Amino acid sequence: MDSYGGEGRHAGAPVDAEHVEPGGPRPSAQSGDLRATGGPGRSGGAGIQALSLPYQVVAAVSLAVVGVLAAVHLGMVFLHVAPANTLSKQHGEAVDDWVLPEFEQNWKLFAPNPLQQNIAVQARAELTVAGGRRTTGWIDLSAEDAAVIRGNPFPSHVTQNELRRAWDFFANWHTDDNRPNGVRGELSERYLRRIAALRLDAHREGGRIERIQLRSATRAVVAPVWSDAGKTDTRTYYRVLPWWPVTVADLPGGADAGRGAARAAGEHPEEGR
């Protein structure tokens, strides 16, 4: 008790003396002590010893239940963050049921190895302008993020995480030839497309965005000079995604955005994906 409690600190929880603890000279409150213990002072007037037998049983059972719950929870979280092992292979489902979604966590911070390449996401758009179509050049969206981050002591999640994590999300749920490989595939694609549409739209290239195309440009960070510099392959590798049609719903404000009013919903039947 000592360090936390007792008379220390708020000491005082004065306690009424109506009720004297069985074993103690200490006067312990009835209701008073409760609060007393509730207080930082936590005077020792309560606790399991202040209870009569039936209540002690309840308290003891609760102690056991709480203890077991805490232990199980920590065990589950441990199995969740630990590498796949004998136990988690057998009981992976139970672990997931317990931990997901609210206790999900990942602490492989820069581990086992830090990211050693800059992955830039670039986009271009096909616009309709005055009856014709025009394709913009590649616009480096990640470079725009980086420019905003420069000199900013409090970078926003919008610049630091949005595009970066969306690309990871997309890459995790797609095969190397850019086909969705799981339930989240379609979602991740739509997400990425909407981010790109949002960013390109802000560029005001003029005209209506009909389609967009994305690619990633990956370039390794040059290894430090004192290690094996020179061996690093610093060429840029591109991963080019197919052209995606953009629907009105992909643009900021969704379907009710004023700018989309001109477009008939059925104009792009292929978009429905």
Place this chain on the structure above:
Amino acid sequence: MKRVDHGVVTVNPRADLPGGSHRADWAERAGRGLAGAIQRVTAGALGPYQSAVVRIGFSGAWLLFLLREFPHRRELYGPDGPWSWGMARELIANNHAFSALLWSDSAVWFECVYALAALASLLLLVGWRVRATSVLFLVGVLSLQNRSVFMGDGGDNVVHLMAFYLVLTRCGQVWSLDARRARRRATGTGPGGPGPTPDGAAPAPDTTDSGPDEAEAGPGGTEAGPGAAETGAAETGAGGAHRPVAGRAAADRVGPALWVVLGCGLPVATSFAGRTGESWLLALFWLLWLAQGLWWVVCRYAPGQPRVLLDVLANLAHNAALGVIMAEVCLIYATAGWYKVQGDRWQDGTASYYPFRLDYFTPWPALSGLLAGSGLLIMLATYGTVVVQVAFPFTLFNRRVKNVLLAVMMLEHATIAVLLGLPFFSLAMIAADAVFLPTVFLVWAGHRLVRARDRLRPARRGKVPGPREADGEPAAPRTLVG
């Protein structure tokens, strides 16, 4: 303190083994130790300063984050987001996470939730009705983060976890408005004047009753186990329980009112159970709310043993949650450290060079470049990081080493905040680390703050707002957290 020892002896009446063999001695001592431990975890909510600093740290970090992102809120979690409401709904239909934002896609509702989340953070920060505001804080955190999971990073993740654990801790025992209210009640009505009333003084009927009651009611009630209403409960309870006295402090109406208001939200949450939120979470909300009601009723009508029992239960929940918080922090560092050990770059001492070259993590390229240019510095930072992270959980067995490492880790996080442009992540991690700060240090820091504030506003009260500096801290024996 001694009381406890005292109690222990009582509870565990000296096993009278006439012979007093060694084994019997040993068994007796073990038994006494166990009984003492049980008494400890049931009689008090351990680590009041640590739990308070965790509360302040996380609510503060989240509040700052919400304020900083205010201009971007609609893109992050709202109607302008690339992660649309429909997509969130699709994902959540799959993983059943909780987000009140899924109750409606209206922009007004979104603004309300965002504002409420910020307000709950502020109230939790200052420790106003922490039982209620900690739950609101949790709802705010979950609603926003689960609405757009792909916007978050490690910092959001810790906040998410700790928001859960905080709900179960009595985190407003010190450094909170709850505690101040309790103290004021105590000093206002109590016979003992500003000082704590000694136990012995108790019998003074009216005043003392309300004295202790309120006094600790605040904390006990307000932060103790259950939530919103407890304060109200506690106080009214006080009145009801002991002969009510005309002159006593006005009964608390805010607590019960808050309880009723929050109670209205529960059926709504339940009605959307099919859309968002796992059933255990809704059950938890109901349970917390009912516990508040029970607390109030018990205080009022059954102030004796049932009341003590409730307090025991609240202490158990608090102590378990605090233990889980500490274990969680250890898990974070252990995971981060052990996975790093396996990486080539951490082994060859170059790992910390790379983040300084990543476009997304170099707000100060010149500075990063400068540091990245020094091979020795990089190696020391790389090895140092791994050593500290792997070692940290084990240093808990040695208070001095633990404190040194704690300082090192906080410093490292502060550095990360600046160099990698991750201020909120770092703030959250520092708040998590703070659970291991020694009580003496926290008390000392509290004093300094209070004194500094008093110096700034000499006109106002001469003393005390903070934790009652008083007694015994320094002498406190050391524990894991202390």
